[in-house]
Amino acid sequence: MEYSGAEIVIQLLERQGIKQVAGIPGGTNLPLYDALRESPIRHILARHEQGAGFIAQGMARSTGLPAVCFATSGPGVTNLMTAMADAHLDSVPVVAITGQTPLSLMGTDAFQEVDTFGLSLSVTKHNFLVRSVEELVEVIPEAFRIALSGRPGPVWVDIPKDIQTATLDIEAFPSPGERIPAAFPDAALVDVAAEMIGKAQRPVFYAGGGVVNSGAGEQVKALCEKAGIPVVTTLMGLGAIAADSPLSLGMLGMHGSRSTNLILDQADLLIAAGVRFDDRATGRLAAFCPHARIIHMDIDGAEIDKLRPSDCSITGDAGEILSLLIPKVEPRARRTWEEDVIAMKAKHPTPQSELDDARPAALIRRVGQMASGDAFVTTDVGQHQMWVAQYYPHQRAGKLLTSGGLGTMGFGLPAAIGASLANPGTPVLCFSGDGSIMMNIQELATLAEQNLNVKIIVLNNGALGLVRQQQELFYGARYCASQYDRNPDLVMIAKGFGIAGSRFSLSTCTDEALQAFLQADGPGLLDITTPQEANVYPMVPPGAANTSMIEGDSHA
Amino acid sequence: MPDCTLTLTVANHPGVLSRIAGLFARRNYNLDGVYVVGLTGTGDSRMQLLVNKDERLPQIIKQLEKLYDVRDISVHEGRDMPTCFQQAKAG
Numbered sequence: 001m002e003y004s005g006a007e008i009v010i011q012l013l014e015r016q017g018i019k020q021v022a023g024i025p026g027g028t029n030l031p032l033y034d035a036l037r038e039s040p041i042r043h044i045l046a047r048h049e050q051g052a053g054f055i056a057q058g059m060a061r062s063t064g065l066p067a068v069c070f071a072t073s074g075p076g077v078t079n080l081m082t083a084m085a086d087a088h089l090d091s092v093p094v095v096a097i098t099g100q101t102p103l104s105l106m107g108t109d110a111f112q113e114v115d116t117f118g119l120s121l122s123v124t125k126h127n128f129l130v131r132s133v134e135e136l137v138e139v140i141p142e143a144f145r146i147a148l149s150g151r152p153g154p155v156w157v158d159i160p161k162d163i164q165t166a167t168l169d170i171e172a173f174p175s176p177g178e179r180i181p182a183a184f185p186d187a188a189l190v191d192v193a194a195e196m197i198g199k200a201q202r203p204v205f206y207a208g209g210g211v212v213n214s215g216a217g218e219q220v221k222a223l224c225e226k227a228g229i230p231v232v233t234t235l236m237g238l239g240a241i242a243a244d245s246p247l248s249l250g251m252l253g254m255h256g257s258r259s260t261n262l263i264l265d266q267a268d269l270l271i272a273a274g275v276r277f278d279d280r281a282t283g284r285l286a287a288f289c290p291h292a293r294i295i296h297m298d299i300d301g302a303e304i305d306k307l308r309p310s311d312c313s314i315t316g317d318a319g320e321i322l323s324l325l326i327p328k329v330e331p332r333a334r335r336t337w338e339e340d341v342i343a344m345k346a347k348h349p350t351p352q353s354e355l356d357d358a359r360p361a362a363l364i365r366r367v368g369q370m371a372s373g374d375a376f377v378t379t380d381v382g383q384h385q386m387w388v389a390q391y392y393p394h395q396r397a398g399k400l401l402t403s404g405g406l407g408t409m410g411f412g413l414p415a416a417i418g419a420s421l422a423n424p425g426t427p428v429l430c431f432s433g434d435g436s437i438m439m440n441i442q443e444l445a446t447l448a449e450q451n452l453n454v455k456i457i458v459l460n461n462g463a464l465g466l467v468r469q470q471q472e473l474f475y476g477a478r479y480c481a482s483q484y485d486r487n488p489d490l491v492m493i494a495k496g497f498g499i500a501g502s503r504f505s506l507s508t509c510t511d512e513a514l515q516a517f518l519q520a521d522g523p524g525l526l527d528i529t530t531p532q533e534a535n536v537y538p539m540v541p542p543g544a545a546n547t548s549m550i551e552g553d554s555h556a
Numbered sequence: 557m558p559d560c561t562l563t564l565t566v567a568n569h570p571g572v573l574s575r576i577a578g579l580f581a582r583r584n585y586n587l588d589g590v591y592v593v594g595l596t597g598t599g600d601s602r603m604q605l606l607v608n609k610d611e612r613l614p615q616i617i618k619q620l621e622k623l624y625d626v627r628d629i630s631v632h633e634g635r636d637m638p639t640c641f642q643q644a645k646a647g
Contacts, residue, residue, distance in 0.1 A: 117571050117574075118571075118574060121571070121574060121575060121578050122578055122582050126623075126624045129570075129571060131569075146624060300622070301618055301621075302615065302618035302619050302621075302622055305614075305615075306615055
């Protein structure tokens with residue numbers, strides 16, 4: 001049967017199991033949209049291509065399955081770029097499909113022509129410029145295979161308009177692209193790791209996004225319970241071990257708790273899984289876990305020994321490696337180390353104050369206690385994000401959706417929309433700030449249109465809070481461009497988009513008020529008046545060792 | 557620093573040189589020589605890259621190995637390249 005290139009794309013997406021696509025049409029992807037009309041695939045019309053990209057990310061991050069976004073050439077492509085770079089740094093399987101100037105016009109500076117291949121090259125796992133309709137049939141399943149296999153990541157497929165309209169006779173479509181299983185871990189290395197764990201006196205498990213991607217939370221728990229190992233996580237790994245587990249030490253690094261960073265400083269063995277020794281986690285690398293030998297397991301061999309040489313490295317899927325490791329480690333109660341860890345935690349306890357007007361972080365903990373356990377939580381980037389990392393009760397892996405590597409303000413709202421679309425009936429909370437929410441505020445229109453159960457909580461301090469905090473601490477409190485002279489009325493804005501909004505001070509956020517907000521049908525926005533003086537503590541100065549933490553009132 | 561020659565077999569398409577060169581640029585690693593030729597009768601090209609060997613080279617090779625367009629890599633000490641690269645470097 002004869003199909004157009006556009007029909008081939010849509011057919012292949014359907015066969016791939018794609019149910020929803022976020023995007024915006026334009027001149028060069030109109031054939032795709034014409035083919036989409038006849039398809040059961042539901043289209044989510046975003047208000048900005050960056051929004052579409054983050055909606056797709058919300059779908060992909062909340063399900064672990066690849067998600068798709070569409071954009072047109074030129075500005076559609078450049079607008080999408082940030083969302084794809086974000087997916088690249090956080091290893092999220094997104095497939096972007098963009099229209100391009102017809103092949104015959106490419107390279108002539110045609111209307112809405114940009115070099116999509118060149119631009120997307122360094123912010124994707126892989127990218128394709130499709131040069132024939134025959135190639136298209138191979139490229140689409142291949143894009144999904146690449147996005148899903150090994151370390152996941154975004155793939156960009158650029159399709160010139162004349163390829164979308166060209167026709168091809170197809171007897172049978174190729175199979176959908178599937179994940180290629182990671183190479184099986186080397187059993188001899190697993191033996192070495194087990195022996196190192198057996199000999200260690202003060203081991204710490206260091207879990208990252210790779211553990212979450214692998215769904216290996218249970219294995220981490222089983223290994224660490226059996227061998228008596230406390231667990232720290234990165235921002236991307238939060239939830240890999242339940243926050244209320246006695247083994248959990250929470251997040252490490254720049255805004256990790258004091259006890260956690262100090263315990264790491266004493267470790268004699270670091271068991272690193274699905275982490276990349278990012279500078280926000282390690283602080284000054286030379287001073288990170290100075291007494292520890294390193295076991296490093298990662299699905300991406302290029303991460304091993306990239307920054308910190310390991311003493312034992314195992315390439316493969318974290319869950320598979322840990323499943324092999326668990327039966328090989330000796331059951332062990334490490335009474336001395338356990339006592340040291342308990343003593344350190346007791347000496348530097350996590351603050352637990354009542355809500356008052358000075359304590360925005362306490363609100364995040366309170367909302368977390370009241371929210372349903374299966375709720376997804378998205379954040380934007382800044383102080384509220386770090387408070388969510390520190391104080392929200394992260395009980396399950398894969399529930400926190402946050403822009404870790406790229407740190408993109410504007411991530412939270414569209415990602416929440418995507419998570420809600422992909423998980424109908426599951427509540428989604430979006431914590432944001434007054435700086436971040438404005439960066440993709442237009443997606444409130446998409447949210448209202450889809451009428452999703454997304455609850456937005458904006459900590460509104462009239463400032464770019466984390467920038468202001470750095471100016472206070474490291475630039476002699478010389479504030480420059482970090483405070484807003486005038487902010488819009490967010491409640492009125494929400495109402496303008498057709499979304500219920502209300503404003504509270506922190507002290508008026510009673511349990512009844514919060515419960516009413518969380519239980520209401522459909523979307524809602526809370527604008528919380530927050531003091532500018534509230535900083536995120538502890539804080540390791542950028543470039544300093546994790547042991548040199550600045551302390552202040554925790555605001556929690 | 558000693559010279560080192562990386563010999564790559566890569567997919568032959570208009571963007572492939574950009575992809576390889578881009579990896580070196582982004583990771584701040586200098587390319588001293590580049591030689592590329594299409595392999596007749598295949599969809600592949602042969603690429604020879606002349607670099608200075610330093611402690612970052614193993615990481616660069618791992619990153620190259622991950623690229624979808626790269627089919628094969630071999631590493632040789634010295635200047636195992638066509639005659640145009642055998643001459644002394646300028647400057």
